[in-house]
Amino acid sequence: MKHDMPAIQLIGLTKTFGTVKANDHINLDVHSGEILALLGENGSGKTTLMNMLSGIYQPDEGNIFIKGKAVNIRSPKDAINLGIGMIHQHFKLVDLFTARENIQLGQRNNQAFSPDEVCKKLGLKTDLDKKIYNMSVSEKQSVEILKVLTRGADILILDEPTAVLTPQEIESLFKILRAMKEDGKAIVIITHKLEEVMNISDRVAVLHKGVNVGSIDTAKADRFVLTQMMVGRQVDLQIKRALAKTGDTILDVHQLSITAADGQKELQSVSFQLHAGEILGVAGVAGSGQKALCEAIAGLQEISGGSILLDGKRIDGLSPRDIIKRGVSMAFIPEDRLGMGLVGSMNIPDNLLLKTYREQPGILLNRKSAKNEAARMIEGLDISTPGLNTPVQKLSGGNVQKVLLGREISLSPKVLITAYPVRGLDIGASMRIYDMLNEQKLKGVAVLFIGEDLDVLLSLCDRIAVLSSGRLTAIVDSKFATKALLGMKMAGLRTDKEDAYA
C-alpha cells in the first residue's frame, strides 16, 4: 500500500496576493520515481505553487500531503526536514563561500551524505573548494543540486533550471535528473519550454492563470496540445522571418574591447557589421558581455579599445544624447523590466517626452504632442492601459515592453538595439513583439537583437553572432546554423570539424 502514496499530494491549494489569485484551488500529485513537468506561461502561478512547498509562502487555503501525511510547511527549514529540496531560478548561494561551505551551511553534524559521495554517484565533476564567484552558471547549479541531495532530499523541485544553460549543459543536467529518477526521487521541473518538457518529463501538469487545467502523460502529448492548454487558445507557433533586402552597412563595430572598473575584461576585440534591413541576433549565456555591448553602442559605457562606426563615422566617445540624435535607439529589458529605459512612476506621455523634450522650444513642456503620440501608440500596438495618465509600472509586463519598444520605434531610428524584448512575456505577446521587429526590418532599420531562446534566434534573425565570456566566437547565417553549433560556440568550444582541420 505504502508505495502507492504519492510523494506530494496537493489538495485545493490557494494563494492570493492582494486581489490576484496566484493559485486557485490547485490539486496535484507527484509520485516517487517520476519527473513531472509543471508547464505554464509567466505569471501562471508555477513558482508560487512550488514556493508553498518549499516554505517561502504559506497557503491561504488547502492541504499539502507529503508521503500521505498532512503537513504544515512554515519555513524552508520545515521543507528540508520533510525531504523537499528546491533549486530556485535565482540561485541561493553565498558568492564569497566555496561550494563546500555553501553545502555545509546551517547543518549540524548530521549531513545525510557527504558531497564527495553524491558527486561520485551522479558523476558530477564539481570542484568543491572553488569559490562560487569563480564558477560558471552551470557549476553553480550543480552546487545547488548537491546542496539539496546532501541533505537527503527525495523530492526535488527545479524552477526554470535551463534558462541560463547552453544546450550541452542542459543535456548533462537532464542526465543527472534521469539518474536521480532511477534513484527513486520525485522530481518537479518548472519550465515554459515545450521541447524540454517533451524531452525530460514523464507527465506534464499545465497551469493557466493560477488554475491547474489538467495533466497528461508526456508520451500522449505533443507541442500543440500543450500550447493550447498553456495559453488557453490556439496559437501559431511559427515565428516568421520577414524577407527584406539587406542594404548597406550601417553599424560597424571594430575590434571593440571593454574593461570594467575592477579590471575584468567584459568584451575582447569584438567585430561585426550590421546592415540595413537585417536582424542580427546575439546569442550567449547570461553575462557573456551582452550588456556591455549594448551600452557601448548606446554610449553608456566607456570603451577601452577599438571603434564603433555609424554610417562610416565614429560614434564611440560621443555622449548618449548625440548618439540618439544620430539615430541609434536602444530598448534594453533588464530582469526587473523597469530598471532601464522607463520611469515606472511616470505615465506613457511623460516617458515619451523623456527622449524628445529637448527638441521642444521654450522652457515649459508641451505635453500635447506627446499625448497624441501616446494615444497613437496605444492604438497601434494594442497596449492595454486604463488611460493615458496611468503610471507605466501599473501596466503588465507585456504592455510595459510594448511601450519601451514603441517609444524607440517612434523615433524612427537607423539602428535599433533590443535586448531580451520578450523576457517574461507570454507566447501571444512575444509574437506581437517579433512582428514589430520584422516591421522595422522591412522599413530598412538595422536591428541588433540580444536574445535568450535559441529557437527564437534561429527563426527570427538573419545572422547570429555568438558571445562567449566577452569574445565573439562565431557569426553564422541562421539558415544554416543549428542549436548544437550555437551551444558549442556559446560554451567557447571548437566544433569537431574545426578540430579536424586544426
Add this chain to the structure above:
Amino acid sequence: MTFAQQLLAFFYAAVLASVPLLYGTLGEILIEKSGNLNLGVEGMMYLGAIFGFLGGFIFDSAAMALLFAFAAGMAGAAIYAFITVTLKANQNVTGLTLTIFGTGAANFIGEIIKDSHAAGTVFISDKVKNVLLPLDMGILSDIPVIGKLLFSHSILTYFVIILSVSMSIYLNRSRHGLNLRAVGENPAAADAMGISVSKYKYIHILLGGGICGLGGAYVSLVTAVGNWQPNIIGGQGWIALALVIFSSWSPTRAIFGALIFGALSVLRLYIPKNIIDIPGALFSMLPFIVTCLVLIFSSIKQKREHQQPAGCGVNFFREER
C-alpha cells in the same frame, strides 16, 4: 626625558586611546557581519559610558559597572534590532537615531546625577578604579621597556585583545560563524538552508551592542578616571565605524587600525612645541581627516573577501521576489 622614553610614553598613550575605538570597532564588525549596518555605535558607547559609570557609582563594584555598561549597550542595540529586524525599518535612519538618543540620554542622566549630589562627590571610588585602571604586575611591570609595553595595562585592554582574536576564530573557523557570514552576505541563501535569519541577526546585534557598551565604560571609567564629563565619547563611535572599513571587517586587523587611530589622537601631546608648532585644533582634526582618507581609499575596489557583507543595509523579507 630622552627620546626613547618619549617614544615609549607616546606608544603607551596610543594604546590607552585605542582601546575604546577597538571595542566600538569589534562590536560593529559583529553587527555588520549579520548584514546590519548600525550607525548607532556612538550612541551605544554613550549608553555604556553613563550606565557603566552609574553601576560603579551606585554599587561600588567594578563587575557591576561592566555589567551595567554591557547591558546598556545591549539595550540600545535591542531597540535598533527590533526596529530594523522585526519592523524592517531603514537601518541608516534607525542607527542615526540611536546615536542621537544615546548621546542625549547619557548627557541628560549625567547632568541629573551631578545636580542631585553635592559638588565634588560624584566620582568612582578607588576600590572600583583599582580593578579597572592600568595594573601594576610587580616584577613583570618593572621590566624595562617590555614591562611598560606589555604588562601595565588595564584589564579591559587585555580583554579586548582576547576578544578580537576569539572573534576572528569564531567568524572564520566555527560553524556558527559560517552561518553568520552567510546571513550577512546572502540572507535568502541562509534562509533556504534552514538558518533562522532573524535569530542570528538579533543575537549578534545584541552582542555587538554590548561590546560597544564596554568601550563606553572604558572611556568614563579609565580614560576619564571615573569622573563623569559631558560629551565624553566625543566622536569615537564614528571613528570606530570608519575603523570597521579600515580593517576590512577583520577583528585582528582592527587591532592595528585602532592603534594607528589611537596614536593619531594623542600625537599632539608628544610632539615638542619647539620642533613643530602648529595649533592643537589641527591635531584634533587628524583622526577625522584620516577617516576621510580611509573612506576614499577603501572605495577603490579591493578583493571581494575584504568588502562589506553584501547584505548590509538591506532588510530581509522572505516573501520578497
